Amino acid sequence: MTVERPGRTAWIDAGAGIAGDMLLGALLDAGADPGAVRRQVAAVVPDEVEIEVGTVWRARLRATRAVVRSTAEEHPHRSWADIRRLLGGSTLPQPVRDATLAVFGLLADAEARVHGVPVDDVGFHEVGAWDSITDVVGACAAAADLGLTEIVAGPVALGSGRVRTEHGDLPVPVPAVLELSAGWPVSAGGEGELATPTGMALLRGLAGRSGPMPAMTVDRAGYGAGGRDVEGRPNVVRVVLGAPDRSPAAPATEELVVLDTNVDDMDPRVWPGVLRELLDRGAADAWLTPILMKKGRPAHTLHVLARPDLAGTLRAFVLRATSTLGVRQTTVTRHALDRTWTQVAVESAPIRIKLGVEDGRIVHAAPEYEDVAALAADRDLPVRQVLEAAVAAAAAAGLHPGTPAPAG
Template sequence: MSRSAWVDASGGVAGDMLLAALLDAGASLEAVRAAVEEVIPGEVRIVPEQVTRAGLRALRVRVLSAADDHPHRAWPGLRALLTGAGLPGQVRDRVLSVFTRLAEAEARVHGVPIEEVHFHEVGSWDSIADVVGVCSALHDLAVTDLAAGPVALGSGRVSTAHGLLPVPVPAVAELAAGRRVLAGGEGELATPTGMALLTALARERPRLPPMRLERTGVGAGSRDTPGRPNTVRVFLGGPAEEAEALVLETNVDDLDPRAWPDVLASLLREGALDAWLVPILMKKGRPAHTLCVLAPPARAEALRAEVFRSTSTLGIRERRVGRTVLDRGWTDADVLGTRLPIKIGHRGGVIVQATPEYGHAARLAAAGGLPLRAVLAAAAAAAHAAGLLPGAPVPRLAPDPPA
């Protein structure tokens, strides 16, 4: 079962804090340790411990060195190490996306090509453990839809390898561009690794989204700050797709019209709940279309990618919408000597809609050399004769139509 997760980073975020929160929410410590061992065998130990922060329980994770010396790793070598590690594909892809974000930010901050970003920026053993651990924990928890609220960055100054720097440090400021942020308190509350994890893996969601909440994990930072819990919280649950969806929209005026049926079909194959076109007039009176895609939150990123892949658009706008759906199932009726599926929409044990399945009706019409409208009319009459009427009790239904 896929899950949704929302990260409360109002107290800041660091890689070890996010890892601790996911472990506290139920991720397997053994799976996390095994994943890290695949990448840097024998270099680290991951040790969880229960702590309190501002009087509240939390889990802290210590990432301890288990080696006398750690290899120097520049970004090209680290990338090759991660690509060749025996990680599940989704874990590997997430890890690479996080370190790519981190390397890009460090390259911009230091004014060097990305291939020249070196050890202390992205290759340190504790950052590898944090990133691989978080991505493995998300995989173990089957989180397919990750979101995060505004991030507390902190304030003041902090001592670094580059000297005394203002908070947020330059890499964090670079990574946070485009996100909702707040100071949140004194000191460094967000680290480059924590920000890279959120910006690479989590879409921005200011408030806790609708979900069937299963449990909450609380991950602690190293300091216990009086009056402010130094923690990250993760809310984990089943995606509430019935209650909410995304509408993705884009205006297109330069796509060959013959391509639109294939575009809509590809979006439905990628998991869209619906996809449709609206004719419009754009600037200078140019005829165009608005492509609209109704997307489950868990499939939104894949559907965004498909819109960019299959159309000529340069941007997508989106909004969240509430959604009320009927329960549904399938039965069949005898139509012209053939059993034809009838889709039943019902609520409160009563039929609301009864509709012949179009694809089967079209095949029956083609096989018998009949007009499709005649087959659909016969199917509606058969459903009526079988008592499949609005207001009638719901019969025994199958969850899916026959093949």
């Protein structure tokens, strides 16, 4: 059996602010492979950028700085719709692609609200520039390379004063950062622009919740530097990595929201794309229920499960993407098993096995369907046959309910 690196917990300390290059530098400083990050960035914007990684000091504290430099004579103007197509056609691993789409979706929605334009038309430097694409893809790739399965972030310092932008002289925090800060604990924290739109979108897209450092056995910490060296205050983002506390505990509990709406007048061929886009934008789950409405009309109820901070963004998307005139919202409590991943070999190819774990023991073990479908297509085999082989391989590897979960 081939086992992936065990799941890790990360805590992001943004008490000095956050920017995309700072978070990328912190993740690299914490042990992410620069070569893997560069390859995945090149899969999206080939021959456009290079990433230089070096050591710097900020207020006498050592840190890693990731500097993104252009290697192209000119870069195309890209809207959010262009970036979605760019990512969809790339060879990024699915988890990295999903995380990148979620981060850019948050950023595009915030910029669209600020500027009063349709979200697909958003096309200015915060979303479309090569350096923002590099920061977002790079940070998502670094998080995946580190095997992070839980990310928590603390309060964010936004800064104060004013800053010069391509839209003119703006107050700090700039409007897009304020949009992305909704529902998250923040403070001024100092003079100047301490949090950028890209940095806030990465934090909101990658971190599942805000809070103090979670219980963990600390592995190491990484420090990522910004471009400024501020006297008396290290201008860095800190990332603390560790093994999650595996002491016996009840399934994790969190407050989520469910968005519901009934639709009886929409072409059913549209639904698969709507569900896929909701997941890309950060929904925890999205599904349809067939119903019978008044006057005997067949219809569907769309259900969207999401974190409360994403409710506004997802609700706005549902109102744009479907023919509904209104959306209901309900607060729910979810009790979830710990989840981790391991691999088995089928036809000499790796297939991920998702494990539901409680008190360190397996409750459920299931093959990842996307891996099964990809292998079936590659070897011209029935999906059913590959799925059965993956289940048998998991059983042969000892991945049974009640047995200890693999530790690495």
